Structure formats: structure tokens, C-alpha cells
Amino acid sequence: MKRLIMYTCLALLTSAALADEALDNELASLQHAWAKATYQTSKDQQEASFKTLSEQAHQLTAKNPEANEAQIWEAIVLGGYAKSMGPLHPVNALKAAEQARDLLQASIKTNPQALNGSAYTTLGSLYFRVPGWPIGFGDKKKGREYLEKALQLNPTGIDSNYFYADYLRAQGDNAQAVTYYQKALQAPARPGREDADAGRKQDIEDGLKLAQSKLK
Structure with a gap:
């Protein structure tokens, strides 16, 4: 009986692991x-x-x-x-x-x-x-x-910093926007998300140039 329970538990754990892997x-x-639709599609x-x-x-x-x-x-x-x-x-x-x-x-x-x-x-x-x-x-x-809550949860993230910078620029706060665009550029790489990171960095650089141009 104990062996049957053990095998049943192992089967359930294996099934759950396979389901998680399939979802991933x-x-x-x-x-x-x-990323392809966003950055590589006309x-x-x-x-x-x-x-x-x-x-x-x-x-x-x-x-x-x-x-x-x-x-x-x-x-x-x-x-x-x-x-x-x-x-x-x-x-x-x-x-x-x-x-x-x-x-x-x-x-x-x-x-x-x-x-x-x-x-x-x-x-x-x-x-x-x-x-x-x-x-x-x-x-x-x-x-x-x-967006500020997102930054609290992920203060070094590329997206959390980029979207907050974009918000600040849209509100005319270009000096602060520059700070957060620069933080976004310094964000750690996301393994397996190289295509998205490359496209997002271009977004960041474009936004940064716009914000900096307003400060001149």
C-alpha cells in the first residue's frame, strides 16, 4: 500500500512537472x-x-x-x-x-x-x-x-524603467525621463529574451534622444 501511494505521488509530481514545462x-x-510581430514586422x-x-x-x-x-x-x-x-x-x-x-x-x-x-x-x-x-x-x-508599483517590484527591470520613462516624457518631465531611460539601458539581460531586449533597447534609445532634445 505504501509503495502504491509512493508511485501515485511520483506520477502526480511528474505530471505536474511536465505540465509546467509545456507551459514554459x-x-x-x-x-x-x-517580439517578431513588434520589432520585425512591417x-x-x-x-x-x-x-x-x-x-x-x-x-x-x-x-x-x-x-x-x-x-x-x-x-x-x-x-x-x-x-x-x-x-x-x-x-x-x-x-x-x-x-x-x-x-x-x-x-x-x-x-x-x-x-x-x-x-x-x-x-x-x-x-x-x-x-x-x-x-x-x-x-x-x-x-x-x-508604473510606480511595477518599479517597486522590479526596480532594475528593462520594461519597468522604460515604461515609466516614457510616461514621464509624455508628461513633460524630460529630466526625470532621461534618468529612467538610462536605468533601462543598464538593466540586466533576460536569458531567452534576446530578441525582445534588442528591440526594447532601440525603443529606449529613441525615447532617450527625444527627452534629451527637450533639455537643450
């Missing part, structure tokens, strides 16, 4: 596809790429409803999808942004520290970029609060 592999694939093809990617991301979340990482990455993809639609399809873009917001808020409720607080980073970016009332849910104050 699918998340890695999604991350690379996002503007006129991005909407179609993100549409396909958002469907894949939703399937991954549906298969792993308890996985905060899947929720966060579906939201990140939806944010890219909303941005790719831009002013040409404002209703659909806002719908995608709202779906992303809801996923991120749900993730924060169950595990606010998932992916080093990435839900706060993405949520903050959405709130400061989406138009405010009566068009959308955008709110600059909430955006800042979420």
Missing part, C-alpha cells in the same frame, strides 16, 4: 512571436500578425486558467493588437485594450508578483496611453500609480 515552452514561443502587417497571435494567446490562457503568466502574456499581446489597430479601428482597439486591462487586473488579484510585477507595468502603460473619459478608460494618475 508555449510561453517562450509566444514571447518570441510577440506596420501594414502588424495588425494581422497580432490578430493571429491574440487568438493563440487566448488558447494558451484557456488551457491554463490558473497560470498568471499566461494571463499577463495574453494581455501584452492584446495591448500590441490594440496599438496596431490604432486610429483606423478605434472601437476594436479599445475593446482589445479593455480585454487586456481585465486580464491584468484579474492576475494582480491572485498573484501581483507574477513575472516580476509585469502586470503592473502593462496595466500602467494601458492607463496612460488609452484615451480617457468619455472615449476610453485612460487615466494618467492611475497609470503613474501602476
Whole structure:
């Protein structure tokens, strides 16, 4: 009987480990596809790429409803999808942004520290970029609060510093923006995310140049 229990426990542990490995592999694939759609796809093809990617991301979340990482990455993809639609399809873009917001808020409720607080980073970016009332849910104050929370959880992260810098520049605080862009450039590399890091560093350098030009 004891041996049967031991074998059953080992089988359950093995099954859980295999499930975690499968999720990790699918998340890695999604991350690379996002980097390709974001940084290596022409503007006129991005909407179609993100549409396909958002469907894949939703399937991954549906298969792993308890996985905060899947929720966060579906939201990140939806944010890219909303941005790719831009002013040409404002209703659909806002719908995608709202779906992303809801996923991120749900993730924060169950595990606010998932992916080093990435839900706060993405949520903050959405709130400061989406138009405010009566068009959308955008709110600059909430955006800042979420981005500052992201920095508390991940003070040296490339994304947490970049998005906060972008927020500061958008608000006209270019001196502070320069500080955070520089911190973002000094962020440690993310193993397995080399494609995303390369694209993000270009974003950072572009933002840094804009902020510095306003200080002259």
C-alpha cells in the first residue's frame, strides 16, 4: 500500500512537472512571436500578425486558467493588437485594450508578483496611453500609480524603467525621463529574451534622444 501511494505521488509530481514545462515552452514561443510581430514586422502587417497571435494567446490562457503568466502574456499581446489597430479601428482597439486591462487586473488579484510585477507595468502603460473619459478608460494618475508599483517590484527591470520613462516624457518631465531611460539601458539581460531586449533597447534609445532634445 505504501509503495502504491509512493508511485501515485511520483506520477502526480511528474505530471505536474511536465505540465509546467509545456507551459514554459508555449510561453517562450509566444514571447518570441510577440517580439517578431513588434520589432520585425512591417506596420501594414502588424495588425494581422497580432490578430493571429491574440487568438493563440487566448488558447494558451484557456488551457491554463490558473497560470498568471499566461494571463499577463495574453494581455501584452492584446495591448500590441490594440496599438496596431490604432486610429483606423478605434472601437476594436479599445475593446482589445479593455480585454487586456481585465486580464491584468484579474492576475494582480491572485498573484501581483507574477513575472516580476509585469502586470503592473502593462496595466500602467494601458492607463496612460488609452484615451480617457468619455472615449476610453485612460487615466494618467492611475497609470503613474501602476508604473510606480511595477518599479517597486522590479526596480532594475528593462520594461519597468522604460515604461515609466516614457510616461514621464509624455508628461513633460524630460529630466526625470532621461534618468529612467538610462536605468533601462543598464538593466540586466533576460536569458531567452534576446530578441525582445534588442528591440526594447532601440525603443529606449529613441525615447532617450527625444527627452534629451527637450533639455537643450
